[in-house]
Amino acid sequence: MIEVKNLEKAFAENTVLSDISFSIPHGQIVVIVGKSGAGKSVLLKCLIGLIRPDNGTIYLDNKLINTMSFQQLQKVRSKIGMVFQFGALFDSLNVAENIGLALRKLTKLSEHEIKSRIQNALDSVDMANTEKLMPGELSGGMKKRIGIARAIAVKPSYLFYDEPTTGLDPIMTDSINRLILKFQETETITSVIITHELRTVYDVADRVIMLHDGRIEYDGKPNDLKKTENMIVKQFITGDSTLI
Amino acid sequence: MFRIILSPFNLLISYIEGIGRYVELMTIMFRSVFNWHKYLGLSVEHMYQIGILSIPIVILTSLFSGMVTSVQAAYQFESGLIPNWYVGGIVGESVLLELAPMLTALVMTGKIGATIAAEIGTMRVTEQIDALESLSFDPISYLVLPRIIAAIFMFPILIIVADCFGIFGGWVAAVSAMDLTTGEFIRGLRSWFRPWDAWFGLIKGLFFGFAITSISCYQGFYTRIDGGANGVGKSTTAAVVVSCVAILCLDYILAALLL
Numbered sequence: 344m345i346e347v348k349n350l351e352k353a354f355a356e357n358t359v360l361s362d363i364s365f366s367i368p369h370g371q372i373v374v375i376v377g378k379s380g381a382g383k384s385v386l387l388k389c390l391i392g393l394i395r396p397d398n399g400t401i402y403l404d405n406k407l408i409n410t411m412s413f414q415q416l417q418k419v420r421s422k423i424g425m426v427f428q429f430g431a432l433f434d435s436l437n438v439a440e441n442i443g444l445a446l447r448k449l450t451k452l453s454e455h456e457i458k459s460r461i462q463n464a465l466d467s468v469d470m471a472n473t474e475k476l477m478p479g480e481l482s483g484g485m486k487k488r489i490g491i492a493r494a495i496a497v498k499p500s501y502l503f504y505d506e507p508t509t510g511l512d513p514i515m516t517d518s519i520n521r522l523i524l525k526f527q528e529t530e531t532i533t534s535v536i537i538t539h540e541l542r543t544v545y546d547v548a549d550r551v552i553m554l555h556d557g558r559i560e561y562d563g564k565p566n567d568l569k570k571t572e573n574m575i576v577k578q579f580i581t582g583d584s585t586l587i
Numbered sequence: 588m589f590r591i592i593l594s595p596f597n598l599l600i601s602y603i604e605g606i607g608r609y610v611e612l613m614t615i616m617f618r619s620v621f622n623w624h625k626y627l628g629l630s631v632e633h634m635y636q637i638g639i640l641s642i643p644i645v646i647l648t649s650l651f652s653g654m655v656t657s658v659q660a661a662y663q664f665e666s667g668l669i670p671n672w673y674v675g676g677i678v679g680e681s682v683l684l685e686l687a688p689m690l691t692a693l694v695m696t697g698k699i700g701a702t703i704a705a706e707i708g709t710m711r712v713t714e715q716i717d718a719l720e721s722l723s724f725d726p727i728s729y730l731v732l733p734r735i736i737a738a739i740f741m742f743p744i745l746i747i748v749a750d751c752f753g754i755f756g757g758w759v760a761a762v763s764a765m766d767l768t769t770g771e772f773i774r775g776l777r778s779w780f781r782p783w784d785a786w787f788g789l790i791k792g793l794f795f796g797f798a799i800t801s802i803s804c805y806q807g808f809y810t811r812i813d814g815g816a817n818g819v820g821k822s823t824t825a826a827v828v829v830s831c832v833a834i835l836c837l838d839y840i841l842a843a844l845l846l
Contacts, residue, residue: 393717417723431718434709445722497722 344369345390345501345533350399352385359385360396361557367550369500372527372534374544374565376579377554383537384428386554387503390535391423392416403501421449424494424532428506430486432478432493438465439474442493449497464492468522484515491519495526502526504536508543520546541580544568553579609805612727616735616801619728629733630740637699637734637800638741642748648694649749652686653678653756661765671767675775678757683784687749689838692795695745696830700803703734704826707807708819716808731804735797742796743789750788791841798833802826 350363359382367373377383388394390401392408401409408419432441442461446452452460465471468488478486487507494502507523508516524547526532536543544551544565551568553561553576561568561576568580578586623630660677664670707730710716719726754776761767806826811818 388717391721393720413725417725420721420723423721425718425721427714427718429713431714433715433718434713445724449723493722 344402344404345535346400346402347390348400348402350386350389350396350401352382352389352394352396359557360389363399363554363557363559365552365559365562367533367535369533370527370531372523372536372547372549373552374536374538374548374550375552375554376539376541376544377560378539378579381554382557383554384505387505387535387537391420391425391503421497422499423501423503424497424499426487426490426494426502426504426507428509429483430478430481430490432481432486432489434478436478437474438470438476438478438481438489441478441489442496445493445497460496464496465489467495467525468492469518484511484519487511487519488522491522495530498530500532502532502534504534504538506538506540507536508538508540513542516540516542517546523547555579608809609801612731612805612808613801615725615727616731619725619732622728623732623736626728626733626736629729630736633734633737634741636702637695637737638744641695641698641741641745644694644698645691645745645749646752648690649682649687649751649753650756652690653682653753653758654760656681656686656753657757657760658764661761661767671765672771672775674757674761674765674767675772675777676779677775678761678772679754679776680779680784682753682757683750683780683788685838687753688746688788688791688795689834691742691745691749691792692799692834693831695742695795696799696827696834699738700799700826700830701823703800703803704807704810704823705819707804708810708822711808711810711812712815712818714812727808731801731808734800734804738796738800739793742792746788746792750785787841787845790845791838794837794841795834798837799830802830802833 345367347366348364350360351358352360363386375383375386385394389396389409390403392411396409399409400407403419404422406419408416411419432438433444436444439458439461442464443457446457446460450457461474462471465473468491470485470488470492473481473485473489478489481489491507504523508519511519520543523534523536527534527547536547538544548565551561551563551565552559555575561571561573568576571577574587578584656678657674660674661671664673707716710730716726716730719729758769758772761772762769803826806822806829810822814821
């Protein structure tokens with residue numbers, strides 16, 4: 344369970360998040376949408392403790408994370424898998440080493456078990472036999488898949504995705520969306536997805552939160568998005584720049 | 588107008604902030620020193636990168652600096668008032684006290700400092716450092732500590748290599764370009780040699796190694812995440828410039844304290 348109350352964050356004089364409050368029950372897929380610069384990625388980084396908010400509270404499994412020490416945060420983060428926008432794979436490590444890095448540090452698994460976990464993670468993202476490839480040899484879509492494999496290999500309770508389908512072709516987008524749904528069915532993970540791809544919203548979301556100028560503009564079911572009279576939300580879903 | 592008046596103060600404040608962040612980074616790094624064994628493998632990898640791969644450039648630099656010292660010393664002695672065999676002493680002392688540590692440090696700033704700042708800076712802008720944190724790693728222990736351990740071990744070794752090849756270069760120039768025998772060169776070398784001078788060079792190497800790697804790690808680590816390639820370029824330039832200035836300052840401070 345994630346509970347965010349009155350969250351605020353500003354960089355210098357630029358307010359990025361203002362009075363953000365929501366809670367996400369276990370097992371739900373929540374998609375956070377909004378224009379570029381709406382504060383989506385900052386919100387996600389606050390949730391994982393990479394950015395400390397100026398005000399407000401973030402509870403993860405009833406533990407207040409925004410005042411935790413680095414060591415306490417490390418324990419909490421072992422329950423979270425994070426998928427970065429461009430994969431954020433470590434350049435100097437090959438695919439298998441990228442996935443195995445956290446397993447070797449966080450778990451006491453034997454080398455045989457770690458190899459089997461790596462294999463399973465790669466199989467689940469349809470990237471078998473890529474263990475020896477370096478990140479520089481992978482396409483954008485492959486990097487995102489390996490990023491997902493790295494995140495799920497530690498068997499997290501929470502999966503956070505930062506723009507998992509942005510910049511991908513429609514087929515790859517569909518395949519990533521299916522992957523997200525597959526993990527949800529098999530592992531009952533709580534997922535938070537940051538995106539501005541409406542297709543991802545309609546394909547995978549249980550619930551949509553729309554941010555606008557650092558505030559929550561919409562919080563509801565994806566199918567209700569189309570019925571809303573809110574002009575800001577309407578403009579976002581129609582993509583009509585002349586609407587407001 | 589008001590902005591122009593305030594700009595030197597803003598600059599001063601940003602320098603003080605920078606020093607504060609550097610001290611914070613080093614404090615966190617020193618706290619994780621007790622976990623050095625966890626990063627031993629990485630330290631050995633960096634020792635290879637920082638030390639072994641730098642040996643050719645260190646040899647080349649020291650060889651020529653020794654040769655130049657020899658030729659210039661002989662040029663000064665042309666009057667005949669000072670015997671030629673003093674060349675060995677001049678070469679030995681110059682190389683051990685100053686040329687080997689200083690030139691090795693400056694060359695390493697360009698080679699290692701720039702590499703470290705660019706590597707860590709690129710990791711920052713491509714969110715690899717955030718990824719490390721999200722995987723429960725302490726990025727400072729993982730990225731900074733092994734590099735500093737490697738530099739502290741390898742810099743004195745590189746200084747020893749530079750000492751040997753600097754003196755060798757001086758001998759080659761003295762014997763080939765002047766009417767000096769090997770015996771005379773060694774006579775000069777031995778008559779002025781003090782073991783402390785060699786130790787002093789190694790101590791300087793330790794400090795220079797720490798300064799170069801810590802400053803470069805700092806510059807890379809605090810690259811602006813939205814800076815892109817330009818941000819990495821700025822960090823790399825800052826790493827080289829600040830390291831060079833730090834080396835010159837440290838050189839004076841260590842000489843004033845230890846000689």
